[in-house]
Amino acid sequence: MKEYHSLKTFKYEFPARNVNDEYQMRVNSPTTIDTNLKINPMKQGIRQSKIYEIFLLPIPEILKLQDIITQNSNLVSKLSSELPPIASKQLFYKTLRDEIKSTNEIEDVKTTDQEVNEAIGGALSNSKRNTRLKSFARMYLKIENKENLSIKTPNDIKGIYDYLLDGEISKEKLPDGTLFRNKYVRIGSASTTVHQPKTHEADFLPDILDWINFINDDNIPFIIKTFISHYYFEYIHPFNDGNGRTGRYIACVYLGYKLDPLTAITFSSEINRNRSKYYKSFEEVGDERNFGEITFFAIDMMKILIKGQKGLLETLKEKRNILDYMRTKLKEKELEEISETLLYLYSQAFLFNDAGEGIEDRDLKKYTTKYPWTQVKNCLNALTEDGTLVKTKKSPIVRRLSTKYISTLAEEE
Numbered sequence: 060m061k062e063y064h065s066l067k068t069f070k071y072e073f074p075a076r077n078v079n080d081e082y083q084m085r086v087n088s089p090t091t092i093d094t095n096l097k098i099n100p101m102k103q104g105i106r107q108s109k110i111y112e113i114f115l116l117p118i119p120e121i122l123k124l125q126d127i128i129t130q131n132s133n134l135v136s137k138l139s140s141e142l143p144p145i146a147s148k149q150l151f152y153k154t155l156r157d158e159i160k161s162t163n164e165i166e167d168v169k170t171t172d173q174e175v176n177e178a179i180g181g182a183l184s185n186s187k188r189n190t191r192l193k194s195f196a197r198m199y200l201k202i203e204n205k206e207n208l209s210i211k212t213p214n215d216i217k218g219i220y221d222y223l224l225d226g227e228i229s230k231e232k233l234p235d236g237t238l239f240r241n242k243y244v245r246i247g248s249a250s251t252t253v254h255q256p257k258t259h260e261a262d263f264l265p266d267i268l269d270w271i272n273f274i275n276d277d278n279i280p281f282i283i284k285t286f287i288s289h290y291y292f293e294y295i296h297p298f299n300d301g302n303g304r305t306g307r308y309i310a311c312v313y314l315g316y317k318l319d320p321l322t323a324i325t326f327s328s329e330i331n332r333n334r335s336k337y338y339k340s341f342e343e344v345g346d347e348r349n350f351g352e353i354t355f356f357a358i359d360m361m362k363i364l365i366k367g368q369k370g371l372l373e374t375l376k377e378k379r380n381i382l383d384y385m386r387t388k389l390k391e392k393e394l395e396e397i398s399e400t401l402l403y404l405y406s407q408a409f410l411f412n413d414a415g416e417g418i419e420d421r422d423l424k425k426y427t428t429k430y431p432w433t434q435v436k437n438c439l440n441a442l443t444e445d446g447t448l449v450k451t452k453k454s455p456i457v458r459r460l461s462t463k464y465i466s467t468l469a470e471e472e
Contacts (some may be wrong), residue, residue: 063118065355067348082350086114092279096269096291100347104252111351113291113344115283118354124361125282131368132318138375139321142411145404145426146382149412152179154324154371155199156414158311159192162304162327165334168227172414180416184455194225198308202315202323210274210309213238213267216297223308224301232300236260239267239297246296253342256296266295274313285313286360287353290344314364325367333363378410385410388468397430397438402460405448409460416451417459 066085070078085091092115099106115121139147156175163170170192178192182200186193198219210216217238235241241260247253257263273279274288292306307327315323330337340359343349385406389399404426408418420439427435439458442448448458 063116063120063354065343066350066352067343067346070348085116085352086112086350088116091116092283092287094273094287094291094353096273096287097266098291098294098345098351099257100349100351101252101254101342101345102347104247104255106255107347109347111347113287113351113353115287115352115354115357117280117283120358121283121354121361124358124365125280127365128282128318128322128361128368131365131372132322135321135368135371135375136319138372138379139319142375142379143382143407145418146378146407146411149408149415150375150378151203151320152415153412154321154328155179155196156412157328158324158326159195159199161331162307165307165327165331166301166303176414176416180452189226191226194222195227198223199311199324202312203320205316205320206312207316208309208312210271212271213264216267216271216305219309220298220301220305223305227304228300234298239263240299242299244296244299253338254294254296254345256294260297263295263297266291267297270295281313281317282361283357285310286357288313289360290341290353290356293341294345321371322364322368325371326364329363329367329370333366337363382407382410385468395438397427397434398442400427400430401435401438401442402447405458405460409465415459416457417448418457419452420456420458 064072066078066082069076069081073081094113094115096113097110098113100109100111101107139150142150156172156179159175159178160170160172174191175196177190178196179200180186181188181190181193182197208215208219210219217234237260239260241258243258245252245255257266270288270291273291274284276284279287289306289310292309293302296302298305307330311323311326314326336359340356344351344353344356386403389402389406392399394402401423404423405418408415420436423435423439424432439448443450443458446461447464449461451457451459
């Protein structure tokens with residue numbers, strides 16, 4: 060199979076051939092995906108006046124990567140469905156916590172496990188307490204239910220932004236236009252400019268409308284559409300702050316609607332692990348020598364997503380084996396049946412979410428129906444008094460395996 064080169068590279072590898080002819084052949088190919096999304100390319104850190112329409116050529120590598128993503132997603136779904144209910148839920152919460160932390164870390168916004176745990180807990184309980192990141196957690200939890208976004212107008216984008224980042228944006232960086240920013244921003248480091256978005260809201264509003272039309276076009280394969288639309292949202296950069304978090308959230312929702320939720324919410328975590336590749340790939344699309352081709356950006360994003368899926372699959376297989384081992388160890392202890400049942404439930408919560416708060420007492424009712432609730436409570440209190448469990452919250456009561464008990468298990472290996 061012939062290697063497919065970026066146009067920037069093509070002109071050096073095939074100096075006898077005209078790069079403009081190659082560009083025309085690619086952009087006019089019957090298989091090319093036209094986007095109607097237009098960019099001003101960058102040259103030496105300066106936005107150029109020329110305009111290119113973003114296009115993608117669905118080369119065999121893209122088709123192969125799409126197939127791998129779909130197959131991996133099916134396997135993640137299968138392995139997740141085979142987990143006990145608490146293990147499955149706790150794995151989702153851990154993956155969600157990592158996602159929220161990562162999408163903030165990419166923007167150099169620091170969050171702790173405790174803050175995110177509290178946000179997820181508040182979102183799950185519909186608590187009215189004003190907890191940092193709660194709206195963030197509430198929106199990401201929708202991915203678990205495969206809720207899609209309806210983005211038909213610019214107001215819908217602003218609504219997502221307002222709800223997702225409630226309390227996370229400083230006053231001086233809130234939108235200063237009608238809906239979006241209305242002043243100059245620059246993307247890059249102190250010494251290097253990667254991108255210069257259009258300055259005024261009125262200038263980039265037509266691009267917003269083109270983006271909305273693009274994401275609602277069902278004729279474009281959803282994985283390709285997700286990554287092209289993700290790039291263009293970041294290219295427009297409609298807000299003074301929070302663009303990355305909003306754009307990654309939208310991408311996660313679109314992925315989660317078609318794929319499994321765990322695959323979708325690993326996106327930010329994996330970008331965080333591959334930041335340099337992500338930014339380099341973004342920059343390449345805007346390089347004027349690539350004529351607006353986004354094929355390689357889509358390939359890079361697919362590879363990043365596949366790395367996240369591989370990590371998920373390894374985690375699922377490894378922790379399932381450890382859980383089986385822990386169950387065997389519990390049986391060897393010849394505990395009372397109710398104690399063994401409860402400790403197996405808490406082992407699931409710890410193993411699949413080791414930085415989580417544990418399990419709420421009231422959530423145990425659905426898993427302990429064969430025992431009177433009074434007996435369950437008495438056993439919980441006894442396990443807490445002897446140091447096997449510890450309370451992590453008082454209202455509602457939440458408990459988890461103690462460090463002392465976990466160390467005891469490790470010593471028995």
